[in-house]
Amino acid sequence: MKEIIAIIVFCLALIKGEINSEILIVSENNCHQVFDKDQGQITSLGYPTFSSSNSSCTYVIKAKKGQVISLQWKDFNLPAGHDRLCHGSSDSVVVYDGRQIGINNLYTPMCGNHSFDITSSGNMMTVVLSSTSDEFDIMSFYRGFKAAYKSMSHHCKNMIYKTGYGAIASPHFPMAYPANLDCVYTIKLNQDRVMLLEFAEFALKPVKGNNNKMAMDDCDDYVEVYEGAISQRNRYFRHCGYYKPHPITTGGNIVHIKLHSAKSQLALYTGFRAFYYSGVPNxxxxxxxxxxxxxxxxxxxxxxxxxxxxxxxxxxxxxxxxxxxxxxxxxxxxxxxxxxxxxxxxxxxxxxxxxxxxxxxxxxxxxxxxxxxxxxxxxxxxxxxxxxxxxxxxxxxxxxNTVKVITDKNQTCTAKTTIVYRYSGPEVISREVKCELFSIGGLPFWASLLIVCGAGGGGLGAISVAFCLIRRRIRARRRYRRFERSDSEGSL
CATH class of the missing domain: 2.60.120.290 (Spermadhesin, CUB domain)
Structure with a gap:
């Protein structure tokens, strides 16, 4: 019955003109598109009917310089995967921040009915639809996707991000950020949401001296992250230099990112780019x-x-x-x-x-x-x-730069590892391992060995009897040899 309904829906959509029969055949010319208007929409090939094609379609959205792109999904229906990362799905959509497809630009794959609205950090966004199956299953009816996009001006002060996922970057990134900045980027999600915030790239002017030994309060240029409100008490950290800040799992739906740069500086540092991902807590x-x-x-x-x-x-x-x-x-x-x-x-x-x-x-x-x-x-x-x-x-x-000595013990060995926790990550300075002969409860080695050997029930008694018999035989043999030697010499 389900199969019949799927076929009827497909045919009705074709008759009504909702499906263009000419684009049911995959073509490289209409599968890879560039959108450069201020707003518009993108759809999967053949929408509202989708079929696997064992190919990859790329949609590049390009806005004017100084703008960002907001992408909202109006309809999303693809084969589902085994988990939220779409493992096991033959078809999925990945959105990249920018034109370059790479690990630092990657958002979470989307499949099934699961999608999320996205805001880019710059004026380009790339949507990639990947299909790994070349078998058309008429019994499985999927619509594909339809999304609307619009460009928005990117401003340094009081920029607010409301989409479920997004990327935030310093002005002019990946070029050098200017001097005399006081930027505040606010992520404000629905009240039932929390988020994960991760810095993908980070390069701000470091404090003079070793970047691993700097005091963050001495930074001329810095990034600060706040939970809920901009106050000293709500601040997670102040960070500068070349090492990325640690990821954060928020407890609420509002986070502020503050960027400050000194009044005079050389344009040498690229700033930062961060990604945030929303989630619904239990x-x-x-x-x-x-x-x-x-x-x-x-x-x-x-x-x-x-x-x-x-x-x-x-x-x-x-x-x-x-x-x-x-x-x-x-x-x-x-x-x-x-x-x-x-x-x-x-x-x-x-x-x-x-x-x-x-x-x-x-x-x-x-x-x-x-x-x-x-x-x-x-x-x-x-x-x-x-x-x-x-x-x-x-x-x-x-x-x-906290130094800690971590001690691990077992029955015979003790290992002491000295670790320095730097901004770049933990660094092992030394490791010392000391082992003693096997013992039980502090007993001498020979006693522990007897206990182990005799643990099989009566083993200790057998060992003791054998030891006594061997010792008696050795003594008897010694006496016999002395008797033989004395007798040959002619005296007792």
Whole structure:
């Protein structure tokens, strides 16, 4: 029945003229197109009917200099994949920031019914439709895609990005950025969204001296990232030099990126380009694998009025430790302090032990503290959650040349690794391994060996009996030899 309906829909669309029968045959001339108007639309070949063609179609959108491009999907229907990265799908769409197709320009592939609106960092955007199947399946009816684009002026101050995905770049990127800049780029998504922010390219004037040993507060030119509001308390970091800042997983839907350059400088540095990707959190938020981020309970229908209980670990090998800073507490959260149904706990490392407890929040004081390790366990339970019973803190991965000695032990060996956490990443300075002879419970080697050999039940007794018999035989043989020697000499 499904197959018959698909064929009928296809035929009706062809009769009505919604499908141009002439473009059902793939042609290189109409599969690769350039769009240079201020606004317009792009469609897949044969839309609203799509068929795999074992080929690649490229659509280049080009705006005027000083403009960016906003792409919005009006319809998107392709074969689905096994996951959000479209593994297992024969057809997918990838959008690139700019004309050059490369890893630094790549957005997440799209397939199935999953698509996201995109804003470019510059005046060019490339849409690539890839098909790896040459078999037309009349029983599977897909529409392809239809998207609208428009160009917008790119301005340095108070530029707002509202699309789900996007790229942000400093003025004139990839050319040198000018002097005397104070730019603010704001990403403002829907309230039920959070985002991942990653810097793909980064080159700002470094502090004099070793780029790995600089103090970020001494930067003449810098980039700052803020969670929610532009204030010192909400700042993740100030960064300059040649090394990219660490990725961030936000706890909310608003992020600010601030770029400052000195009044006088040589035009030598290209600035930055960053990508952001939005996501919908569950009741506990998103997976916190980034070196920096924010944590709060999402205000979504799934959390309204329920008892929220979560536990997860934040861990990143790229940093030495975390700085945790409380940003806000709901007015009704800790009116009566903590109890078994209302608490927030943060531990050093994975282990749920009292001696590892760093903080148990029972008040609304906005303090901050440092963890000891680059992993921390977060546990919280909030009864009958609503926005007035929420909380929020940011955690910042620290890498300012912190030296740490990491010790690993087993029964026989101890390894000590000295690591310096630099802006460029962790660097192993030395590694020392010491091993001792095998022992059990601190016993001597020979005793441990006897225990191991005799662990098979009666083994120790057998070894002892054998040892005594061998020793007795050796002594008897010695006495016999002395008797023979004395007898041959003629005396006893």
């Amino acid at each position: 009741k506990c938020g998103l997976f916190y694998g980034t070196p920096s981020g924010a944590l709060t309970i999402p205000v979504i229908p799934q959390t309204s009025g329920i008892n929220v209980e979560c536990q997860f670990t934040i861990k990143s090998p790229q940093v030495a430790y975390y700085r945790v800073r409380w940003l806000s507490f709901g007015q009704d959260l800790f009116k009566k302090g903590c109890d078994e149904n209302n608490y927030i706990e943060i531990y050093n490392g994975f282990y749920d032990k009292k001696d590892k407890l760093l903080a148990k929040k029972c008040d609304t004081k906005l303090d901050e503290f440092d963890t000891q390790y680059n992993e921390m366990l977060v546990r919280f339970k909030i009864e009958k959650f609503n926005p007035s019973r929420n909380f929020k803190f940011i955690y910042i991965g620290v890498t300012n």
